[in-house]
Amino acid sequence: MSARTRHVGLPRWIHVPALLAGVFVVLPVAALATRIAWSDFPGLVTSPAARTALGLSLRTSTASTLLCLLLGIPLAVVLARSEARWLGVARSLVLLPLVLPPVVGGIALLAAFGRQGLLGAQLDAWGVQVAFSTIAVVMAQTFVSLPFLVVSLEGALRTAGERYDVVAASLGAAPTTVLRRVTLPLVLPGLASGAVLAFARSLGEFGATVTFAGSLEGTTRTLPLLIYNLRVTDADAAVAMSLLLVVVAVVVIGLVRPRGAL
Amino acid sequence: MSARTRHVGLPRWIHVPALLAGVFVVLPVAALATRIAWSDFPGLVTSPAARTALGLSLRTSTASTLLCLLLGIPLAVVLARSEARWLGVARSLVLLPLVLPPVVGGIALLAAFGRQGLLGAQLDAWGVQVAFSTIAVVMAQTFVSLPFLVVSLEGALRTAGERYDVVAASLGAAPTTVLRRVTLPLVLPGLASGAVLAFARSLGEFGATVTFAGSLEGTTRTLPLLIYNLRVTDADAAVAMSLLLVVVAVVVIGLVRPRGAL
Amino acid sequence: MSLVVDVQVADRDVEIAFEVAAGETVAILGPNGAGKSTTLDVVGGLLRPDSGRVVLDGKELTGADRWVAPHARRTALLAQDPLLFPHLSVLENVAFGPRSRGAGRAAARETALAWLAEVDATGLAERRPAQLSGGQAQRVAVARALAADPQLLLLDEPMAALDIAVAPALRQLLRTVLADRTAVVVTHHVLDALLLADRVVVLEGGRVVEQGPAGVVLSRPRSAFAARFAGLNLVSGVATPDGVRRPDGSVLHGTATDPAPREGSEAVAVFRPSAVAVHREPPGGSPRNVLSVRVEELEPLGDVVRVRAGDLAADVTVAAVAELGLAPGQEVSFVVKATEVDVYPR
Amino acid sequence: MSLVVDVQVADRDVEIAFEVAAGETVAILGPNGAGKSTTLDVVGGLLRPDSGRVVLDGKELTGADRWVAPHARRTALLAQDPLLFPHLSVLENVAFGPRSRGAGRAAARETALAWLAEVDATGLAERRPAQLSGGQAQRVAVARALAADPQLLLLDEPMAALDIAVAPALRQLLRTVLADRTAVVVTHHVLDALLLADRVVVLEGGRVVEQGPAGVVLSRPRSAFAARFAGLNLVSGVATPDGVRRPDGSVLHGTATDPAPREGSEAVAVFRPSAVAVHREPPGGSPRNVLSVRVEELEPLGDVVRVRAGDLAADVTVAAVAELGLAPGQEVSFVVKATEVDVYPR
Amino acid sequence: GDDGAGDSGGGDGTTLTVFAAASLTAPFEELERTFEADHPGVDVKLSFGGSSDLVAQITEGAEADVFASADTRNMDTLVDAGLAAGDPAELATNTLAIAVPPGNPGGVKGLADLADKDLNVVICAPEVPCGNAAVEVAKAAGVTLAPDSEEQSVTDVLGKIESGEGDAGLVYVTDVTAAGDEVEGIEFPESADVVNHYPVVAVKDSAHADLAQQWVDLVLGDGQAVLGAAGFGPPSP
Numbered sequence A, B: 001m002s003a004r005t006r007h008v009g010l011p012r013w014i015h016v017p018a019l020l021a022g023v024f025v026v027l028p029v030a031a032l033a034t035r036i037a038w039s040d041f042p043g044l045v046t047s048p049a050a051r052t053a054l055g056l057s058l059r060t061s062t063a064s065t066l067l068c069l070l071l072g073i074p075l076a077v078v079l080a081r082s083e084a085r086w087l088g089v090a091r092s093l094v095l096l097p098l099v100l101p102p103v104v105g106g107i108a109l110l111a112a113f114g115r116q117g118l119l120g121a122q123l124d125a126w127g128v129q130v131a132f133s134t135i136a137v138v139m140a141q142t143f144v145s146l147p148f149l150v151v152s153l154e155g156a157l158r159t160a161g162e163r164y165d166v167v168a169a170s171l172g173a174a175p176t177t178v179l180r181r182v183t184l185p186l187v188l189p190g191l192a193s194g195a196v197l198a199f200a201r202s203l204g205e206f207g208a209t210v211t212f213a214g215s216l217e218g219t220t221r222t223l224p225l226l227i228y229n230l231r232v233t234d235a236d237a238a239v240a241m242s243l244l245l246v247v248v249a250v251v252v253i254g255l256v257r258p259r260g261a262l
Numbered sequence C, D: 001m002s003l004v005v006d007v008q009v010a011d012r013d014v015e016i017a018f019e020v021a022a023g024e025t026v027a028i029l030g031p032n033g034a035g036k037s038t039t040l041d042v043v044g045g046l047l048r049p050d051s052g053r054v055v056l057d058g059k060e061l062t063g064a065d066r067w068v069a070p071h072a073r074r075t076a077l078l079a080q081d082p083l084l085f086p087h088l089s090v091l092e093n094v095a096f097g098p099r100s101r102g103a104g105r106a107a108a109r110e111t112a113l114a115w116l117a118e119v120d121a122t123g124l125a126e127r128r129p130a131q132l133s134g135g136q137a138q139r140v141a142v143a144r145a146l147a148a149d150p151q152l153l154l155l156d157e158p159m160a161a162l163d164i165a166v167a168p169a170l171r172q173l174l175r176t177v178l179a180d181r182t183a184v185v186v187t188h189h190v191l192d193a194l195l196l197a198d199r200v201v202v203l204e205g206g207r208v209v210e211q212g213p214a215g216v217v218l219s220r221p222r223s224a225f226a227a228r229f230a231g232l233n234l235v236s237g238v239a240t241p242d243g244v245r246r247p248d249g250s251v252l253h254g255t256a257t258d259p260a261p262r263e264g265s266e267a268v269a270v271f272r273p274s275a276v277a278v279h280r281e282p283p284g285g286s287p288r289n290v291l292s293v294r295v296e297e298l299e300p301l302g303d304v305v306r307v308r309a310g311d312l313a314a315d316v317t318v319a320a321v322a323e324l325g326l327a328p329g330q331e332v333s334f335v336v337k338a339t340e341v342d343v344y345p346r
Numbered sequence E: 001g002d003d004g005a006g007d008s009g010g011g012d013g014t015t016l017t018v019f020a021a022a023s024l025t026a027p028f029e030e031l032e033r034t035f036e037a038d039h040p041g042v043d044v045k046l047s048f049g050g051s052s053d054l055v056a057q058i059t060e061g062a063e064a065d066v067f068a069s070a071d072t073r074n075m076d077t078l079v080d081a082g083l084a085a086g087d088p089a090e091l092a093t094n095t096l097a098i099a100v101p102p103g104n105p106g107g108v109k110g111l112a113d114l115a116d117k118d119l120n121v122v123i124c125a126p127e128v129p130c131g132n133a134a135v136e137v138a139k140a141a142g143v144t145l146a147p148d149s150e151e152q153s154v155t156d157v158l159g160k161i162e163s164g165e166g167d168a169g170l171v172y173v174t175d176v177t178a179a180g181d182e183v184e185g186i187e188f189p190e191s192a193d194v195v196n197h198y199p200v201v202a203v204k205d206s207a208h209a210d211l212a213q214q215w216v217d218l219v220l221g222d223g224q225a226v227l228g229a230a231g232f233g234p235p236s237p
């Protein structure tokens, strides 16, 4: 069969539910936008509190995305390439943060890394203080975002297969070289998709952060936390910042996605 | 090249970060489990409040997963098969619920479907009251879970390609028959993965639900909301129910996943 | 159920017109990119031409303001890759067409079983496509296409993917099946064209360059491609009393056959590669044609090696290749006796 | 850089031993599933045998307690699919091997350019693999394998994916390249074995069934596969004064060649398909061998058709096929003159 | 409540929906049992949350029969929206206390210690009632608090103290009582300067106006003992 695509039409009715789905997702965001006095918008989103929170959000989300890449790439590679039986279980466990309500995720993180947590005494002895620090924010974001990266990347690795890796090895490339110069470059689109999903999820993270890291301006109060706070006293500002968040996310997704398919 | 796999070893160091990643995800959940008096566990998770909340969670998550399938399958098919330029934008928009902090998602849903929302007057006129009802819970869960289904399924559809669809059409199958008997059966594993992700996300949904649907026992108080409520007054029960949620999720994932790859 | 095709696809530079009579099988031949698959796609409704029409049995399927969807055309397209639905059993695959056309479950099953028997695959009914060998799969694909009860059967290189062991049986099957059907077959094999088709249409560069009864076109080709396809050497030029004068002035001596070409008219000289001897130096003696050529390719064909040089080919033994030290780039002489060269009008 | 292979892979029922002298090229022949790729994989370090050893130039690569990783072996494996890294340019592809072996960027680039020149692909250096034709890609793959400076080159059907137009040029290139290298080539083409290899090793069912100089094995095969591969008919039995007695008692008359087989010893009778005439009825007359067979396959080969019946084959013209109405299943007589049959010891 | 049947009037009985500030959880759950015992066939459904969330929900159309707020500001919002049936009545008062983890690892003695930067101090964000109260108390006492986190709700503050992350937090007296053994409470004299008032009102257009009023009456009458036991102070005169 030729590479050229030959098209079969879609049933016409299918556009109705598809449109409905699109509207269901987009309408609420659009409705949010109608809630806002656009003349105040610039002022609202450039207030010191907003700028501080946005800066913190971008910094922590970037850090947690990097951490996700650092931890998630090796995990995805091992999951995709090993054939051990226990990996089936491991693959299910990695999805846990996806099911846990973020607040429970925060409680779980406290149970593990809090002062009285499993590793608390150990961390204390090393002089590491995660409570109420920006590190805690990054950890919370990483915890909830890691599955996104791992799932996307593992799928891409399995799809790509191992043929080029074998060729590279037979040309004299050591395993690390194969990974760096062949395996990963080949799954770049999948990796980009995974990183975008992880970044987006980090940017929106609220429950685990507020539970595990607390909420202090400039240190732990990310944009979602500020929005939650302002919701009561300054609904306009909250809505404006929500839209800001949406815009930031769309820009990031737009910048990364065209190069690879999601 | 033969179908037989030929293996290239992984670099040995890669198991270190991979293990670290696994530990980072699993340790908190394990730590949570150590917090619990196991003798009390059965009593805690079978209290009337817990049973009511679990039942509600299972019912609403099932409903929202079905709704995701109903809306998401057509959307994914259209996104995967059409080549219109504007679909790039549409694809980005579908990801919005992923970035929005769930609480903001809830606000947005109120802005669209609440009494004072964009469609509020219209819905009121029809006598439909969605906010703060069980329907609202399902809507909130659907809103946050839809992107998971659409992203998984679209990827699977693109990977599968259109070759069999063309064959089916040339054998006389109308577009709807092609969809039902060829296109969808062929992407069943991707569809199953997407549904599992959507179900898991629905099961853990908290922020959008509490904001858009409130927290009323039996009507809108799902398991995550109950856990949040109990967290202070009855921490043991909260932890026990969190583990219950984890177990339910793992069982569901385990039941569905072996048949398809994620 | 006659077929009239007259279509233009501008961006592929394709302009093709031909007809297929009711019950007739036409083979489409032509080099890669000639427009063969494009033609089948247009007829099957998978591609919309820029202009032109496709008329099946008097009913316009594609026209200026008419467009019948692929599934409503009653044409069945069988590609070179069998593409059996992997999630259905063999029986369900074959029953797919009848079911899609509205037959009930039991009726479709019966039709399917009948066609499976026809292709000698009854025993495979319950298997999944993954459990079939390549040849079995292709046979089932044929049954599936036929069970859809098409008014017109379109086959795109139906045997290209088959290994040498199963091709003959399938060719035999198609021969029976196509005998009284309207069909269009794209093929790269002379034997297929000869055994399956009543007529052949030869495409080159998106145009029909030659057409006619299969036997005539393949034994007395007039176009370069048809000659190469039939495994014959063809030299075209102007008729002389005892041969053909090429554009460079040299004359290839041959024997004029049946309608002898008028002197001075366009004519072709045709001879078989096995009639060509290869020499390192031009040999002496006279009743022979000697052509100086540069070897371009050596291509193994069974126990002989085909030596290609430009448009011409010679078949020699493996031993001769070794003896002459033949290799691409070498200058050699192709020698062919005049009695082996047929000359006829172009 | 001699190679010694003596390995067993139990679950594939493969037990193979052979040697390759320094600078020698060995062709591995054999039917599908004979263990050819398995052998290359073991030598290349992609598969660990159950027992046995692989020794390259005195250094044990695979042994009872020794295992050199694929990337440290200095062997380069070139598969039939070129598998150029799609994200790298042609130049970067070719430079990949040198870079991996530790060469600096500039040095690797220079090596790569030299090899690209060697395969006549300098002009393609900046292209992406997707922008290459199949033949160009295969040429670049050869350059890439050679640039890795392997002590041993392993080629697995390097020309199987090539269309007829580019195969000859690549064959020519490999001929030059392999002339003074230690290499193992898996091939299904007699011409490749003849032109590229010094020696051939024939595998069947995971065992070596025949080996020897390429010319000898292909012109005087002793195994059924080698005969089929060389396009020859082979009948084995016991030597009689004027031919070979088959197990069924019938005698195939032929001419004993050079070392005439001792009467009563195992011997083979070999003849070319083109020496076989096909008749519908057994003909009268005597100096001929007449074999009654049932036609199994008709296979087009250039301008002749190969008629297969069991282990035997006859080449006839397309016209003869039509005239005799040949079709699979038919009972016919294969007739071959005794002078066309070579008899020699097995 | 024990079944999740309907929105407002499930089964053969009647459902009374009470929206109440989260800090009222324990006493209201006890009063639910009392009320249901006195009104056979009536199912009381309680919805707890931040007062401001609850007001927002009611204005967005949630069907509530009674609303009990943790502060007057949010009650005013409801009244201004015209959703209150009559004037709100005060049902209790509440004051702040310092919550510390069991054993008081930070050695906290009084409000002044909450200015210690070396301690992990957790308070509510100024936007929520308890945070507003914390700011006022500190101002009145002339103490500059050094918070490590300004939480979204009392619940979040208690969560940090229970888990031992925080050494000291400012919450309501009643929250300390509700949390039981998980935290220790330290009362401090300056708390008297800032008293939080809890108003309650029946919601306008309630389908069960009578029952709603009866709930209000219960809370203001017999319920006072239960509220007192939970640590609340009596309504201000």
Ligand SMILES: Nc1ncnc2c1ncn2[C@@H]1O[C@H](COP(=O)(O)OP(=O)(O)OP(=O)(O)O)[C@@H](O)[C@H]1O
Binding pocket: A002, A004, A005, C011, C012, C030, C031, C032, C033, C034, C035, C036, C037, C038, C039
């Ligand atoms: N999708 C397409 N868009 C534009 N041109 C195309 C497309 N597909 C094919 N073509 C061009 O149209 C011409 C005819 O292609 P077609 O596939 O019909 O050839 P073919 O005769 O079937 O060749 P082959 O023997 O290689 O299958 C070629 O020049 C080809 O490059």
Ligand SMILES: Nc1ncnc2c1ncn2[C@@H]1O[C@H](COP(=O)(O)OP(=O)(O)OP(=O)(O)O)[C@@H](O)[C@H]1O
Binding pocket: B002, B004, B005, D011, D012, D030, D031, D032, D033, D034, D035, D036, D037, D038, D039
């Ligand atoms: N991964 C595997 N596990 C078990 N057996 C295998 C595996 N791969 C191949 N085999 C078997 O090993 C035998 C040798 O296979 P191999 O691939 O070496 O054959 P080959 O000679 O290369 O054949 P071909 O000409 O088809 O490439 C075959 O019987 C095959 O079925």
Ligand code: MOO
Binding pocket: E021, E022, E023, E049, E050, E051, E052, E070, E128, E129, E130, E153, E154
């Ligand atoms: O409104 Mo609250 O929950 O008492 O701070």
Ligand SMILES: [Mg+2]
Binding pocket: A002, C036, C037, C038
């Ligand atoms: Mg084609």
Ligand SMILES: [Mg+2]
Binding pocket: B002, D036, D037, D038
């Ligand atoms: Mg092989």
